[in-house]
Amino acid sequence: MIENVNAVEVHGLRKDYAGVSAVAGIDLDIRRGEIFALLGPNGAGKTTTVEILEGHRRRTSGEVRVLGEDPGRAGGAWRARIGIVLQTASDAAELTVAESLRHFAGYYPHPRDPGEVVHLVGLEEKAGSRIRTLSGGQRRRLDVALGIIGRPELLFLDEPTTGFDPEVRRRFWALIERLAADGTTILLTTHYLDEAEALADRVAVLAGGRVVAEGTPATLGGRAEAEAVVRWTDAEGVHERRTQRPTTLVNELSAGGGELAGLTITRPSLEDTYLELIGERS
Amino acid sequence: MTAVTARGALAIGLARGAVELRQFFRQKETVVFTFSLPVLLLVLLGSVFGDVYPETGLPASQLFAAGMIGAGIISTSFVSMGIGVALDREDGTLKRLRGTPMPALSYFLGKMVLVAVSSLAQAALMLAIAVWLFDLTLPTAPGKWLTFAWIFVLGVTGCAALGVAASSLARSVNGAAAGMNIVYLALQFISGVFITPVSALPAAMVSVSSFFPVKWMCQGLRSVFLPEEAARYEMAGQWELGLTALVLGAWCVAGLLLCRLVFRWTNRRE
Structure with missing residues (x-):
């Protein structure tokens, strides 16, 4: 039943x-x-x-x-x-x-x-x-x-x-x-x-x-598939790029096998997603 | 309801009674206030009534004191019950209980235990003071005490049920407290509790109070604690115990029906 x-x-x-x-x-x-x-x-x-x-x-x-x-x-x-x-x-x-x-x-x-x-x-x-x-x-x-x-x-x-x-x-x-x-x-x-x-x-x-x-x-509100923000630092300063495919991007960036300084990949937090869902954020 | 659940409801009701008593007697201020207001009225007003009725040689203070015992137990049943239920509604007691398997009947049984114990204590206290200060004599005939017993049981049950029903009309504890006390005071006045003998009141006023329990409880208790000849000071010139039983019994039934009809678990209106 x-x-x-x-x-x-x-x-x-x-x-x-x-x-x-x-x-x-x-x-x-x-x-x-x-x-x-x-x-x-x-x-x-x-x-x-x-x-x-x-x-x-x-x-x-x-x-x-x-x-x-x-x-x-x-x-x-x-x-x-x-x-x-x-x-x-x-x-x-x-x-x-x-x-x-x-x-x-x-x-x-x-x-x-x-x-x-x-x-x-x-x-x-x-x-x-x-x-x-x-x-x-x-x-x-x-x-x-x-x-x-x-x-x-x-x-x-x-x-x-x-x-x-x-x-x-x-x-x-x-x-x-x-x-x-x-x-x-x-x-x-x-x-x-x-x-x-x-x-x-x-x-x-x-x-x-x-x-x-x-x-x-x-996965709430498509959070897992949302655009990720990839950040890293090199001689020119801090870079930030939004992408649907962060793994591919990181692969490309480190193609030479080099280490990317200050690398972070972030998805929207639950709070970001939540605020968007209840219409508090445009 | 099956026998098993009825027994369960009774057992839980008695457990609730124990909890109600414990909570009541631990609140010292409430205890003092509940018991001392009728006592204060008895002592103060009783001391003012210095007359002695020429026909019988009875002091007015004794007539007043016997009636005040009734007023005292109406305070511990009608007023206290009404305020107590309103408080349970406001502080979350009823909401919490509503979310448990406790049968509603057990809640009321618990309240009745509290009302029975506090009303008996109030009656004993008032009686002791009446004997001590106003020379009221305790009856020795068992029949008188039997009369006291049924007036007490019918009166307290009916008043408590009416208290529960009345509390459902109020939206807050403060509203309930004010409302219950106004009704209680007005009924005491028109029932001749404060004005003795009751026949000194306008007949129309007593006709109104004759529809309510206060008049009959006080009259019944006067029949218990005063000599036979005091019956002449009643409106009818007699104790009318049969009619008293009828009116108090009717209010028990009406009160319980009203309870079922208007009792609310919450203050919310839907």
Whole structure:
């Protein structure tokens, strides 16, 4: 069956608010076990899309299957198979980290061990602290812990590292990779292109409620085939040439077997490609 | 719903009750504010009512104190529940729970545990003060306590359900807090909580308050804690316990139906 291949299937998804389309007909397939990133500027429809997939919002039209079920109708058994990391939450401030994890574990049929989850997100030292005393980054890690306590097959991460310092961010990435290695499908929305590039198997770029490009981070928007810029230096100074065939050019330039000083070959970065896709660069 | 999931919902509901209680009692300021406002009103207004009714020799302060116990538990059920649910909607509690397999029923069971415990504590506190400051005598007849029990259960259940329903009308915690307190204060006033005896109020005003639970809860509690002859100070000249049960029971049913109808998980309108 198809749902064995794809964790998420979306066809022609639309969401209108008072006649304005926040999501204007998108198609997405997310395979099981993959890390999929949704990129896009604010207002592109990322959060709306994710909230429809999570069962938090109703759609105006379109087909949606998440783990084989329609999230608009799915019940508790389906919710036990997904994990949601909220973007902003300040709930349960008076509970301790360990208390809240133990409590939430009780909702699920096959939860992870709360102590193991505390360790996974690196909150050992804070396990006995009230949640209100956590820093912003610690709070987000607790949100992740609550998202994975039920051993979800599919994890939704909505801008998970906003406000993290670089070191915490790296640790967080390692955690996500570890979850993916255990077979968890991960749907991530993010503002950070380096995050998508580091983590995602595939990305889709949303703009104006539509998918404007989809692919691996390396090939997005024809990035792998785009013109390369070859730079080198010789006695006359710095040379720069744009070409579709950089290998051939370099071969020609070094035909005498000479070494080319300061040789670099660059393709457009993911950021260049992204900005072009969302129309921020002419 | 199968027996297994019903049992699961009950077990999770009790676990939620434990979490609700822990969170409530750890917020010292909220605890003090919740319990002390009705206490303050009881002490201050009770001290002002110095009259003694000539027909029965009953002090007005006792009439007032018995009714205030009812007003106290309406505060811990209707007002606290309404604000609590609005807060859960605003701080992400409900959104998080909505994304888990927790049955909705368990959430409400947890809230009811909190409301039951805090309302009992409020009633005990108000009663202790009424006995201490205004010489209210505790009844010894088991029948009186039975009456107290059913008025408490029906009243608290109905008010809590109405609190949940009312919270769905507000868009924010601040809105909910203001709205709930205005309704609560107005109903207390027209139900004769602050003006004793209730028969001193215009009949038309009491006719309006007779549609709502406050009047009946306070009247019922006066029947528990005051001597028989005090019934003459009620609008009907009697305790009307049958009618009290009917009105409070009807509000339980209406409140639960309203809850189902208007309860929202989020503040968003779609």
